Structures are given as C-alpha cells and as structure tokens.
Amino acid sequence: MTENNRSSGVLADYLHAKTDRKGLLGWIFSTDHKRIGILYLISMLIFFSIAVLLGVLMRLELLTPGKTIIDAQTYNTFFTLHGIMMIFLFIIPGLPAVFGNFMLPLMIGAKDVFFPRLNLFSWWLFVTGGVLALVSLFLPGGPVDTGWTFYVPYSIRTTTNVIPALFAAFILGFSSILTGLNFITTIHRMRAPGMSWFKMPLFAWSLYATAWVQILATPIVGITLLLVAIERLFGVGIFDPALGGDPVLYQHLFWIYSHPAVYIMILPGLGVVSEIIPVFARKTIFGYKFIAFSSLSIAFVGSLVWAHHMFTVGMSNTGMFIFSLLTFLVSIPSAIKVFNWIATLYKGSIQIEVPLLFILSFIFQFCIGGLTGLMLGVLAVNIHVQDTYFVVGHFHYVMFGGTGFGLIAALHYWFPKMFGKMYKKIPAIIGWLFLTLGFNVLYFPFFFLGYMGMPRRYYDYLPEYQTYHVISTVGSWLLVIGLIIIAINLISALRKGEKAPADPWGGKTLEWTIPSPPPVENFETIPVVTKGPYDYSEVLTQEVEGKKH
Amino acid sequence: MDQQNQQHNHDHQPIGYARYILLWFGLIALTGTTVAIAGIHLGKWVIITSLTIASIKSLLVLNVFMHLKFEDRIFRIFVLVALATLIVFIVLTFFDYAFY
Amino acid sequence: MISAAENIHIHRDDVGTKIGMWLFLFTELILFGGMFIVYAVYRFKFPAEFQLAAMELDTFIGTVNTIILLTSSLTIALSIVAIQQGRKYLSVLLIFSTILLAILFLVNKYYEWGHKISVGIYPQSEELLKKPQGEIIYFGLYYVMTGLHALHVVIGIVVLMIMGILVARGKIKQDAYVRLEAGGLYWHLVDIIWIFLFPLFYLIT
Numbered sequence: 001m002t003e004n005n006r007s008s009g010v011l012a013d014y015l016h017a018k019t020d021r022k023g024l025l026g027w028i029f030s031t032d033h034k035r036i037g038i039l040y041l042i043s044m045l046i047f048f049s050i051a052v053l054l055g056v057l058m059r060l061e062l063l064t065p066g067k068t069i070i071d072a073q074t075y076n077t078f079f080t081l082h083g084i085m086m087i088f089l090f091i092i093p094g095l096p097a098v099f100g101n102f103m104l105p106l107m108i109g110a111k112d113v114f115f116p117r118l119n120l121f122s123w124w125l126f127v128t129g130g131v132l133a134l135v136s137l138f139l140p141g142g143p144v145d146t147g148w149t150f151y152v153p154y155s156i157r158t159t160t161n162v163i164p165a166l167f168a169a170f171i172l173g174f175s176s177i178l179t180g181l182n183f184i185t186t187i188h189r190m191r192a193p194g195m196s197w198f199k200m201p202l203f204a205w206s207l208y209a210t211a212w213v214q215i216l217a218t219p220i221v222g223i224t225l226l227l228v229a230i231e232r233l234f235g236v237g238i239f240d241p242a243l244g245g246d247p248v249l250y251q252h253l254f255w256i257y258s259h260p261a262v263y264i265m266i267l268p269g270l271g272v273v274s275e276i277i278p279v280f281a282r283k284t285i286f287g288y289k290f291i292a293f294s295s296l297s298i299a300f301v302g303s304l305v306w307a308h309h310m311f312t313v314g315m316s317n318t319g320m321f322i323f324s325l326l327t328f329l330v331s332i333p334s335a336i337k338v339f340n341w342i343a344t345l346y347k348g349s350i351q352i353e354v355p356l357l358f359i360l361s362f363i364f365q366f367c368i369g370g371l372t373g374l375m376l377g378v379l380a381v382n383i384h385v386q387d388t389y390f391v392v393g394h395f396h397y398v399m400f401g402g403t404g405f406g407l408i409a410a411l412h413y414w415f416p417k418m419f420g421k422m423y424k425k426i427p428a429i430i431g432w433l434f435l436t437l438g439f440n441v442l443y444f445p446f447f448f449l450g451y452m453g454m455p456r457r458y459y460d461y462l463p464e465y466q467t468y469h470v471i472s473t474v475g476s477w478l479l480v481i482g483l484i485i486i487a488i489n490l491i492s493a494l495r496k497g498e499k500a501p502a503d504p505w506g507g508k509t510l511e512w513t514i515p516s517p518p519p520v521e522n523f524e525t526i527p528v529v530t531k532g533p534y535d536y537s538e539v540l541t542q543e544v545e546g547k548k549h
Numbered sequence: 550m551d552q553q554n555q556q557h558n559h560d561h562q563p564i565g566y567a568r569y570i571l572l573w574f575g576l577i578a579l580t581g582t583t584v585a586i587a588g589i590h591l592g593k594w595v596i597i598t599s600l601t602i603a604s605i606k607s608l609l610v611l612n613v614f615m616h617l618k619f620e621d622r623i624f625r626i627f628v629l630v631a632l633a634t635l636i637v638f639i640v641l642t643f644f645d646y647a648f649y
Numbered sequence: 650m651i652s653a654a655e656n657i658h659i660h661r662d663d664v665g666t667k668i669g670m671w672l673f674l675f676t677e678l679i680l681f682g683g684m685f686i687v688y689a690v691y692r693f694k695f696p697a698e699f700q701l702a703a704m705e706l707d708t709f710i711g712t713v714n715t716i717i718l719l720t721s722s723l724t725i726a727l728s729i730v731a732i733q734q735g736r737k738y739l740s741v742l743l744i745f746s747t748i749l750l751a752i753l754f755l756v757n758k759y760y761e762w763g764h765k766i767s768v769g770i771y772p773q774s775e776e777l778l779k780k781p782q783g784e785i786i787y788f789g790l791y792y793v794m795t796g797l798h799a800l801h802v803v804i805g806i807v808v809l810m811i812m813g814i815l816v817a818r819g820k821i822k823q824d825a826y827v828r829l830e831a832g833g834l835y836w837h838l839v840d841i842i843w844i845f846l847f848p849l850f851y852l853i854t
Binding site for chain 1: 662664665668669672673675676677678679680681682683684686687690691694695772773778781782783785786788789790792793
Binding site: 564565566569570572573576577580583584587588590595596599600602603606607610611613614615616620621623624627628631632634635638639642643646647 | 848854
C-alpha cells in the first residue's frame with residue numbers, strides 16, 4: 001500500500017493517501033490514528049456547536065425574569081442537553097480523542113497506537129452515542145429534563161426520554177474506556193528505543209494519567225446509569241425510596257465517576273500547557289519530574305474527593321470532614337504545575353505566538369477556577385453557595401476557561417503539523433481577545449450571582465439578579481464572536497493558508513521532526529531517542545553566541 | 550524485536566496439567582469449607598470468614614489460572630492498583646454510612 | 650526499496666495484547682465492584698432482612714453452580730496447556746467442555762429464577778411488595794447482580810466458541826495462542842465474580 005503512495009520517492013501524507021476504500025469510506029473505515037483524530041475533531045465540533053447554541057439560547061432566556069423566549073420545561077431540557085453534550089460529547093473525549101490520537105504515537109516515535117482497529121471502534125461508538133443522544137430529543141416523551149446528573153428519584157419518575165439518554169452516555173463511556181485502554185498499552189509498549197519514561201513528553205504523561213482514570217472510574221457510572229434504566233424498566237427498588245432505596249447512594253455512585261471525570265477533562269489540558277510553554281519560552285520545562293508525578297497525583301487524589309458534590313444532602317459529619325480535607329489536598333499538585341510553568345516562563349525568551357496567548361488565558365482562568373473550587377471545598381462556604389451560580393461559575397472556569405482554552409491552544413499549536421498549512425496570526429489574536437474577554441464577562445458575574453443566592457438551573461429569578469444576568473449574556477455574545485472569528489480564520493487557512501514547514505515553532509518533541517502533514521507511516525525509520533523532550537541547550541548556546549557577534 | 554517476543558512466550562515454564570488439577574481440588578475444598586462454616590452460627594463473623602475464603606480462592610485463580618504469578622511484574626502492579634481503587638471507593642463510601 | 654516501516658507489520662507483541670486484556674478486565678471488575686458497593690451499603694442498612702430473605706435461596710444449587718464454574722476455569726486453563734503442547738484436538742475438546750459447563754450453569758440459573766418467579770418473588774410482584782423494604786432490596790440486588798453475571802456468562806460462551814473455532818481452524822496454534830489466553834482471562838474473571846456473589850447471597854445465615 002505504501003508503494004501506491006509514493007510519487008518520486010516521497011511518501012504521500014495521511015490526508016491524501018490512497019486507501020482501499022474511496023473517498024469518505026476511506027476515512028470512516030480508516031485505522032490510521034491521524035485520520036481517526038481528525039474524524040473525532042469534526043464530529044466533536046458539530047456537537048460542540050449545537051451545545052454552544054443551546055448555551056446562547058439559555059443566556060437569551062435569562063436576560064429577563066420570567067419567560068423571555070422559551071418556557072420552563074424547554075429551559076430544563078436545554079440545560080440538560082447542554083450539559084450532556086458538552087461533557088460527554090466534547091470535553092471528556094476532547095483532547096485525548098483528537099490530539100491524543102493524533103500526537104501520542106508521533107510524540108513517542110511510534111507508527112500508530114497499539115490497537116488501531118479498537119481505536120476506530122472507539123470513534124464509531126462515539127458517533128453512535130452522540131446520534132442516540134440527539135435522536136432522544138425527538139422520540140415520544142420528549143427530551144430529558146433531569147439535568148446531566150440524572151439524580152434519582154426524579155430521573156426514575158420523569159416521563160421524558162431518560163433511557164435513550166442513559167444508553168447514549170453508557171455507549172460514550174465505553175468509547176472513553178477503550179481509548180484509555182489503547183493509550184496505556186501504547187505508552188507501555190511502543191515508545192521508541194531510548195525513550196525512557198522520563199524522556200517522554202509531558203503531554204504523554206498527562207494522557208497516561210488520564211487513561212487510568214478512564215479505565216478505573218468510567219465503569220462505575222456505567223453500572224450506575226444501567227441501574228437507573230433497570231429501575232425505570234423493572235422497579236427493583238435499588239434507588240426508589242418508597243421501596244427502601246437510597247437516593248444519596250445514587251449520588252455517591254454517580255460522583256465516584258463524575259468527579260474523576262473532571263480530571264479526565266483537565267489533565268490533558270494541563271499537559272498541553274506543559275508542552276507549549278517551553279517552546280515559546282525557548283527554555284526547558286522547570287521541574288519535569290514534579291510535573292509528571294503531579295499528573296499521577298491528581299489522578300489518584302482526584303479519585304478520593306467525590307462527595308464534595310454532596311455536602312448539603314445529609315452525609316455524616318465524619319464523611320464530610322474527610323472529603324473536605326481530601327479536596328484541599330488535590331489542589332496541591334495542580335498548584336505545583338502552575339508554579340513550574342511560571343518558573344519556566346521566568347527569564348525565558350518569550351515568543352508571543354498564538355498558542356502561548358491561549359495558554360496565558362488558560363493559566364489565568366484555571367487559577368480562578370481552581371481557587372473557587374478550593375472555596376467550594378470549605379464546608380462552611382459550601383453550605384451557602386452549593387447549587388448556586390457560584391458552582392456554575394467555578395466549573396465553567398475550569399472546564400471551559402481551562403480545558404476549552406487548552407483545546408483551542410492545542411488546535412493553534414498543532415494545526416500546521418496536522419494540516420500542513422499556517423493560519424494568519426492577526427485574526428487569530430483578535431479571535432483570542434474576543435474569546436478571553438467574552439469568556440470572563442460571561443462567567444465572572446456568576447460568582448457574584450451565586451454569592452447573592454441565585455440558584456442554578458433556575459429559569460426564573462428575582463429582579464435583583466437581573467443586572468448581572470444581562471452583563472453575562474452580553475459576554476456570551478462577545479464569546480461567540482470570538483469563536484466565529486477563530487473558526488473562520490482556521491477554515492480559511494485550510495483552504496488557502498501558507499504551506500507550513502515541519503517545525504514552525506521550534507519545538508523539540510518528535511512530532512516536529514517529520515513533515516507537515518505527516519506521512520501515513522509517520523516515521524521512515526523509527527528514531528532512536530537520546531535527548532529529553534525540551535532540550536533547548538543548543539538553542540541557548542546559539543543565542544548566546546549570536547549576541548557575542 | 551519480534552524474534553524476542555515470539556520466544557518470550559516460551560521462556561516461562563509452561564504449567565503442566567497436574568498443577569492446575571491440584572489447584573482445582575484446593576478450590577473445591579475451600580468451597581466446601583466456606584459452605585460448612587456458614588452452617589455454624591457465627592453471627593457477624595460469617596461475612597468476614599466467607600469473604601476471606603472467597604478472597605483466597607480468587608487469589609489462587611488470579612495467580613495460577615490467570616497466570617499472574619508468572620507474568621511480568623507490571624501485571625501485578627496493575628492488578629494491585631485496580632484492587633486498591635475499588636477498596637478505596639468502598640471504604641470512603643462507608644465514611645458516610647458508618648458514622649454520624 | 651521497501652522502507653523499514655513496512656517490516657514492522659510483522660511485529661507481534663503478545664505482552665501488549667495481554668496488557669490490553671487485563672485493562673479490560675479491570676473495567677469489568679469495577680463495573681461489578683459498583684454493584685458490590687451498593688450491596689455492601691444495603692446489607693449494612695438492613696442486616697436482619699437480608700438474612701431473612703437469603704433463606705429463600707437454595708444453598709445446594711448455589712454450591713453446585715460454584716463447583717461448575719470452578720471446573721470450567723480448570724478446563725479452559727487446561728486447554729491452553731494443550732495448545733502449548735500443540736495438541737489441537739484436546740484443546741478444542743477442553744474449550745467445548747468449558748462451554749458445556751457454562752451452559753449447565755445457565756440452565757441451573759434458569760430453574761432457580763423460574764422457581765422464584767413461580768412463588769411470586771420478582772420485582773414489583775404483589776408478594777414481594779408485601780415484604781419489608783430490606784427484603785425487597787435484597788431480591789432486587791439478587792436479580793440484578795446474578796442477571797448481570799449471567800449476561801457475562803453468555804458473552805463468555807460466545808467468546809469461547811470463537812476461540813474454539815479459531816483453534817480448530819489452526820488460526821490459534823502452538824506458537825500463537827495469545828487470543829486463547831485472553832479469552833481464558835475473561836472466563837476466569839466471570840468465575841471470580843461468582844466466587845464473591847456466592848457467599849454474599851447464599852451463605853448469609
């Protein structure tokens with residue numbers, strides 16, 4: 001097959017390679033990790049766009065108390081779907097499915113992941129789950145209105161289409177598990193000769209830690225959602241208080257997965273930051289081992305804190321103390337990362353490029369999100385702000401301001417490698433400005449709203465909250481303008497961008513040693529690795545010598 | 550590299566039939582034991598003894614039938630991590646239910 | 650000239666394949682683990698009712714089923730020894746025996762459930778709803794957990810049948826049998842889950 005792809009001795013790139021099946025089929029049946037990454041990117045962006053639209057409509061509704069454009073039941077279905085789509089169809093697959101798939105083998109010097117066909121199957125599961133979730137909107141019964149958390153007993157009693165939504169989530173969980181399985185095996189068995197664990201790029205470390213959480217936490221939500229479906233179908237009583245069931249037990253099981261899930265969301269984003277900063281500071285990362293181990297620590301400690309979502313439901317005092325303490329502990333490895341990033345930037349030779357700008361927004365927003373998370377972990381504070389907009393502000397800051405921006409940063413960082421084209425810098429910066437400004441205008445008021453007592457998921461509100469709601473909605477418009485500018489800029493680059501070189505940024509990891517876009521087989525010969533991933537010692541020597549002349 | 554892997558499977562001493570059959574006898578005996586003990590009125594100790602015996606049986610199945618004892622060390626580390634995770638989930642959940 | 654990259658396709662990494670299988674087993678362990686958490690909490694809440702309800706179960710059938718599964722673990726383990734020695738027909742025979750034992754397990758289960766349903770003990774039945782909450786929960790857990798386990802037995806049978814066919818056709822052979830090992834690993838996990846289900850449901854007195 002490689003023979004067909006040669007023209008004058010040059011391997012064709014993966015985008016244009018001839019495959020057994022023609023056209024679209026050559027893509028959706030491809031086991032090439034690069035094509036699968038692109039498939040994920042396209043399908044995810046479709047789901048993301050729908051979820052953004054839902055968000056914009058919700059913000060429009062919240063411009064005024066009472067009904068503005070939609071009724072209460074519709075509003076409930078909107079926030080449920082916005083949550084389900086953003087969480088299960090965008091952020092959790094997010095970085096691992098797109099950039100993990102595309103970049104991990106390249107970064108460790110491999111020709112693909114360990115189980116390429118399983119990888120393709122993961123994507124098919126992803127699409128199936130997404131389609132099922134969308135189809136459930138139109139089945140008799142109507143769209144789900146339970147919130148993405150599916151709390152019992154309401155999720156058992158509501159007449160909306162809970163079961164299709166549960167099965168969609170179950171299938172998506174399976175997709176996530178298989179990706180994690182693939183990555184762990186790949187990292188253990190397919191690193192290039194000479195690449196010891198501590199010569200591996202930090203993005204790979206973050207994917208490794210994430211993969212373990214995917215494997216060990218996801219099955220819990222699998223069984224939990226299955227139990228809700230069984231309860232709806234057969235009335236066994238496991239979560240039904242009338243028959244002896246305990247709704248708080250449901251919450252325990254749900255959050256045993258869903259809290260580690262947020263670390264599935266953020267860890268790869270943290271990994272992207274660790275990749276981008278050394279490149280644009282022209283300096284090796286500060287404290288490589290600390291960052292690597294902090295990823296593992298976050299995965300581990302993060303699996304122990306779930307009940308901080310349940311401080312107001314009536315748990316034992318002992319339980320609450322312990323979970324609060326553990327929640328404080330999990331902030332430490334995250335803080336270590338932030339300190340190390342700043343130490344890397346300090347006295348570095350800063351290159352103001354687009355990926356770095358998104359990373360700077362990331363760090364700012366992640367700190368706010370992380371600190372407000374810590375505040376929520378304090379029992380005395382939690383009593384007042386649980387289930388208010390404070391929580392909504394917190395998680396949007398980490399999930400969107402963190403991971404979301406990390407994803408966009410990764411897209412701008414690896415775009416030239418993936419597509420062989422370069423985007424224009426000025427529109428990208430304008431897009432970044434609108435996005436960052438819009439994001440903060442949209443979400444920062446949430447902390448005030450929550451502190452003032454505005455409950456979350458509420459369709460109606462008292463007039464005293466309106467000012468902040470209006471500010472926030474205006475922020476949503478700025479944010480959307482930013483997204484549109486970014487999208488137009490990147491799409492136009494795909495069509496008529498300048499051809500990108502193999503290494504436009506001066507990166508030192510293995511993906512920059514091969515052509516842009518990469519050939520099907522990635523490497524002509526598997527490289528033998530001798531240096532660490534952020535070795536800028538030569539660069540420093542050159543720059544010093546350059547200054548001497 | 551593939552040569553080494555193909556030989557890798559034969560480096561481990563293949564376990565003969567006898568060892569497996571012996572283990573099977575042991576597992577049956579343990580099953581008999583746990584049923585017998587359940588007949589005695591031990592009250593709250595029943596669960597501890599029956600779970601202990603179940604754990605011993607499982608460890609035997611894991612180490613011998615599933616070959617864990619003879620695989621690379623990384624497999625044992627993985628199993629420990631998975632088991633530890635499950636135990637931690639159970640213990641932390643009980644901090645809510647077992648206390649005030 | 651063929652590039653070095655193409656030769657890599659011949660590379661086979663059995664250790665990696667086994668790592669993948671073990672990782673998958675962990676997800677099954679945690680899946681059932683979640684059910685064990687639910688069981689543990691409710692047993693803690695309703696100790697007396699659990700004991701009462703457990704008396705409805707037949708310890709003899711439970712013990713027989715345990716022995717059936719333990720034996721099936723033996724036969725599948727022996728089938729791997731057989732293929733390591735290149736004894737194809739013995740291996741297929743042993744795989745077939747494993748499947749037979751698995752079916753026997755399911756037949757027992759069918760009669761067990763059938764008996765319970767015939768005396769009116771099943772979710773939402775009039776008879777069950779008259780009982781105290783702890784007993785309703787016990788039987789709810791019984792049906793869900795043994796049902797989920799039985800589903801995995803069925804999946805295991807399908808997996809074993811595929812392995813049997815592959816051995817019979819010579820696709821799994823003396824120097825390439827990692828898939829049979831993987832199938833065996835799955836089957837042993839099904840056995841281990843039952844090793845725990847048995848005392849939790851049948852041996853509470």
